Amino acid sequence: MTAIAVEDSQIVGAITVWRPSVQDRYSIVEPMNVLPTHRGRGIGVRLWRFIEAHSSERGDRGLRVWGIDGNRGASHFYGSTLKLQPVGVGTFWIGQHREAATEYRQDFARDGETQRPFDANP
Ligand SMILES: CC(C)(COP(=O)(O)OP(=O)(O)OC[C@H]1O[C@@H](n2cnc3c(N)ncnc32)[C@H](O)[C@@H]1OP(=O)(O)O)[C@@H](O)C(=O)NCCC(=O)NCCS
DSSP states (O other): OEEEEEETTEEEEEEEEEOOSSTTSEEEEEEEEEOGGGTTSSHHHHHHHHHHHHHHHTTOOEEEEEEETTOHHHHHIIIIISOOEEEEEEEEEETTEEEEEEEEEEEOOOTTOOOOOOOSOO
């Protein structure tokens, strides 16, 4: 599913979520973008919250997303603004070009369950 943000009849942001084929798994967010002229105004958070509500209602376990570490804006957005948990590291590559990346995760709280705090140094 793709959700878009519209302002004055112009698409200013978009987010796509790939839902799992079975319930109780994570959805993957890829990609999400906000127009450069419209960044830093809360559109990204609102797009994320919209997808979060949709996936949660559909019974997904949570959301996962990858961010390239060199993309400081994305790292800040996922790690600090949304406070997602960093849960893995990996590499993106195109041809010979490689970029270190981090996987972030958001778990949805479910009835009778409490969220365990993430321990970065277990
Ligand atoms: C990352 C992105 C989707 C965030 O969307 P946004 O609408 O700018 O985010 P919001 O306004 O809702 O949230 C603002 C937060 O994002 C941070 N941010 C990230 N990139 C930013 C940018 N280019 N300009 C302004 N703020 C940015 C701000 O520091 C702010 O953090 P704070 O609230 O902790 O101070 C958007 O900046 C973007 O499209 N970036 C380029 C594409 C990209 O990196 N996509 C994700 C790759 S996986």
